Every structure is written in C-alpha cells, then in structure tokens.
Amino acid sequence: xxxxxxxxxxxxxxxxxxxxxxxxxxxxxxxxxxxxxxxxxxxxxxxxxxxxxxxxxxxxxxxxxxxxxxxxxxxxxxxxxxxxxxxxxxxxxxxxxxxxxxxxxxxxxxxxxxxxxxxxxxxxxxxxxxxxxxxxxxxxxxxxxxxxxxxxxxxxxxxxxxxxxxxxxxxxxxxxxxxxxxxxxxxxxxxxxxxxxxxxxxxxxxxxxxxxxxxxxxxxxxxxxxxxxxxxxxxxxxxxxxxxxxxxxxxxxxxxxx
Numbered sequence: 210x211x212x213x214x215x216x217x218x219x220x221x222x223x224x225x226x227x228x229x230x231x232x233x234x235x236x237x238x239x240x241x242x243x244x245x246x247x248x249x250x251x252x253x254x255x256x257x258x259x260x261x262x263x264x265x266x267x268x269x270x271x272x273x274x275x276x277x278x279x280x281x282x283x284x285x286x287x288x289x290x291x292x293x294x295x296x297x298x299x300x301x302x303x304x305x306x307x308x309x310x311x312x313x314x315x316x317x318x319x320x321x322x323x324x325x326x327x328x329x330x331x332x333x334x335x336x337x338x339x340x341x342x343x344x345x346x347x348x349x350x351x352x353x354x355x356x357x358x359x360x361x362x363x364x365x366x367x368x369x370x371x372x373x374x375x376x377x378x379x380x381x382x383x384x385x386x387x388x389x390x391x392x393x394x395x396x397x398x399x400x401x402x403x404x405x406x407x408x409x410x411x412x413x414x415x416x417x418x419x420x421x422x423x424x425x426x427x428x429x430x431x432x433x434x435x436x437x438x439x440x441x442x443x444x445x446x447x448x449x450x451x452x453x454x455x456x457x458x459x460x461x462x463x464x465x466x467x
Contacts, residue, residue: 244427251431258432264417268440271413274330274405275398275444278337282398283391286342290349294383295375300354307347315340315401319409328410333402336409340401341394348390352383388452395448396441403437414440 233248246254258264293299315336326332356379364374406415414437421430 246428246431250428251435254428254432255435258429258436264433264436267412267414267417268436270330271399271402271406271415272440274333274411274413275337275395275402278334278402279341279391279394279398281334282338282341282345282394283387285338286345286390287349287387290346290351290387291353291375291380291383293346294350294353295379297354300350303350307343307350310343311347316404316408319405323409328412330412332409333405333411333413336405337398337401340397344394344397345387345390348386349383352386353379355386356382385456388456392448392452395444399441399444 229248229252236243236245236247293303318339319336322332322335326335360378360382361374364378369377402413403415403418405411406413407418408415410416410419414433418430418433421433
C-alpha cells in the first residue's frame with residue numbers, strides 16, 4: 210500500500226516537472242517574443258507573491274465564498290434530495306426539470322445577480338450555491354431512491370418506524386452518492402468563486418487576476434494562475450480524503466483507508 214502510494218505521488222510529481230519543463234522551453238524558444246513568461250519567471254514571481262498579505266486575503270475571500278456556498282448547497286441539496294427520493298412520484302416528476310437545469314452554468318445569471326447583490330462576497334456565495342445545488346439534489350435523490358427495498362422491508366419487519374428506517378437504512382445507503390456529489394462539486398465551487406471575481410467583480414483571486422492583467426504584469430498574472438492550480442489540487446485532495454474518511458465503512462473505500 211505504501212509503495213503504491215509513493216509511486217502515485219512520484220508519478221504525479223514527475224508529470225508536473227515535465228509540464229514545467231515544456232513550459233520553460235516553449236516560452237524561452239518558439240514563444241520568446243510573446244507575452245508568455247517563462248516558468249522560472251512565473252515561479253519567481255510566485256515566491257514574491259506568497260509573502261504579500263494581499264494574495265492571502267484574496268485567497269481567503271475565494272475559499273470562503275466557495276466553502277460557504279458549497280456548505281449551503283450541500284445542506285439544502287441533501288434535504289431536498291431526500292424529500293424527492295423517498296417518493297417515486299416526486300422522483301419521476303422532478304427528473305426532467307433537474308436534468309434540464311444541471312448542465313446550465315451559473316454564469317448565465319451572473320448579470321442579474323450582480324445587479325441585485327452587487328460585486329460582493331454574497332454574490333459569489335449565491336453563484337456557488339447555484340452551481341452546486343442541482344447536482345447534489347440529483348445525486349442525493351438517486352441514492353435515496355436506489356436504496357435496497359429488501360433492506361427497508363427487513364427494517365419494517367423488525368418494527369422500525371419510517372424515521373428510523375430513513376436514518377438507519379436509507380441515509381447510509383445514499384451516503385456514497387452524496388459523497389461523490391460533494392467531491393465533484395468542490396472544484397466546481399472553487400471555479401465559480403473565481404469566476405465571480407473575474408467577471409462579476411467580486412472579491413478574491415478572480416479580481417486579483419483582472420487587476421494584474423490590466424497592469425500588464427504577465428509574470429504576476431501567471432503566478433496567480435499557479436496559485437489557483439495549487440489551490441485546486443488542495444481542494445481536490447481534501448475532498449477525496451474527506452469522502453474516504455466519511456465512507457470508511459463502505460466496501461469501496463475500506464482498502465483505501467486501511
């Protein structure tokens with residue numbers, strides 16, 4: 210187990226080094242006259258950027274919007290998903306509207322949200338909520354609906370109430386669906402939070418990207434891109450770790466946790 214994990218991390222690090230090498234060669238060679246800085250220049254600017262309070266304040270604004278919007282979307286999505294999933298009529302009645310709304314990006318309502326809420330953190334939180342809510346509802350309702358009917362019938366035969374069956378049988382059965390939905394939604398929340406600043410003028414790293422682009426400081430612009438990439442890796446890693454810990458009892462995750 211330890212060797213396979215080390216191999217995975219080593220392969221990932223090697224891939225990152227190769228990508229940086231290709232970037233360096235391209236920027237110093239064929240693209241030498243373009244605005245693209247070399248990897249060395251961007252990394253050097255990143256080293257100077259990480260000691261500035263402005264970068265950490267912008268990072269915190271982005272992470273706070275993403276986390277708060279994701280938390281609200283998870284709570285509301287799971288509750289609505291349970292309500293939909295326990296009723297076959299509601300499940301079939303809402304399937305088409307939910308599947309229709311799921312691929313629509315929150316960016317389409319950005320002008321209206323900015324007009325109502327302004328370029329604020331609340332605008333970013335609302336957009337993150339919209340971007341994550343529907344997919345969580347779809348997955349939670351599917352998990353509840355797909356609960357093994359034999360398990361529910363067994364609970365009824367032991368005299369469990371509907372509430373006890375929901376808590377002891379249905380919710381554990383739906384947790385893998387919900388965990389997957391939240392894991393997939395976590396990077397989406399980060400992306401939407403950045404877009405809220407990039408296009409909507411809200412606080413955070415998106416706004417920092419726009420301001421840096423206006424000044425024409427290309428190395429700093431790409432340093433911010435590196436910050437976003439690192440932040441995305443952290444969010445993805447934490448969401449996967451949280452999913453494994455939450456579902457350590459599930460057969461799919463036992464070997465990964467042990």
